[in-house]
Amino acid sequence: MTDAQVVKDRAHQLVEAAESLFAAGVMSHSGHANLSARLDGERFLLTPGFVRGLRPDQLATVSLDGRVLEGELQSVSAEIIAMHSTVYNARPHVGATIHTHSPAATAFAVAHRPLPCRTEPMLRFGQAEDVPVVPWGPRGSDVSVRGIADVLERRPTTAAVLLANHGLLVFGPDSAATAHLVVAIEESAEAEIAAAAIGGAVDFPEGALEAVRASMARVSS
Template sequence: MTDTIEREDRADQLVETARKLFVAGVMSHSGHANLSVRLDDERFLLSPGWVRDLKSEQLATLDLRGRVLDGHLQAAGAEIIAMHGIVYRTRPQVGAVIHTHSPAATAFAVAHRPLPCRTEPMLRFGQAEEVPVVPWGPRGSDVSVRGVAEVLEQRPTTAAVLLANHGLLVFGADPQAAAHLVMAIEESAEAEIAARALGGAVDFPEGALEAVRASMARAASS
């Protein structure tokens, strides 16, 4: 019973997270995305590839090696299982993974350009460094998954990667944290592109991250 209640709670979190991403306007025109949440050390819940009006009964339960334990995924959804699984295996502290085709962030992915951290929301929501680019590989292929694993190993503190010619992959402690970072990255990508018309974006001053963390700590203790 406890396991069932916990699964329902995690499923509700994913459904609500998908809704918030659409309300925030950070999704692509097609609405394509996939979201997952860790259930325990061996299992996670995964959405299908189209999450507009997502329902909890559409979620499948998988183990970290990609076997479907409960539910059903269509072929398009099955292609992305390994992409989520490699993040959970590589980062035991990660509780949720979100993949989107957020337009501005995807522009950086298509250009094979890392997204610099030049906006305060990125600092506040866990990406105090540029978002690196994973070399292109067919979606869900060994080439693509190995690319994600290699970048995660090279960049142990990044909480997001850009998938070349594809989109954005973000991970966090829970669905809400991951969603906040998706929003922060998409806003930052939009601002970065817009700033180029004004002469280009400017880096934070030295010590900005520490200053933001101190401000957040003061607010939390007041």
């Protein structure tokens, strides 16, 4: 596949992921989000500052060191380049990163409370542990970026973090898988809050992750 074909393919995947988030109803009232997709070891595609009604030709190509190589970014997106590049630098296997202000997940971020893994979709879509909280720092600042990098180093298997007083940051192998996990996390956060009103959520029994993986393997084999 040529470089132009890779860019076109990843751009379409990113747009489809953005559309799926709106269709799932997990976006904030403002619809704020930023999404990116890795192109190679040096570049990634990034949304321009809005995602509602996004077209593939509106994405910018950005270098991991923060330079806009092609396209244009609004200042609101230029601020968060480092947030995305930090994930790609820390996790070479990550192919896409999504940041949203999904309401229920953001409630946990505002409360500085890790989101427990107590729903099966979180197990199935790659977050078989609590979603940790990154200490607050101004968006895109060195403080915020260092906080993300520190949590990723300390939690090498997490596929998501909560940004204190801000929102949700999720990363995965590709745009579709990452969007699926955003939805699973938001649904889990909603369920956790609802369960609190009827006595509180309960942890999985021991061995639940292994049981889910075995069930998935039987279907795919």
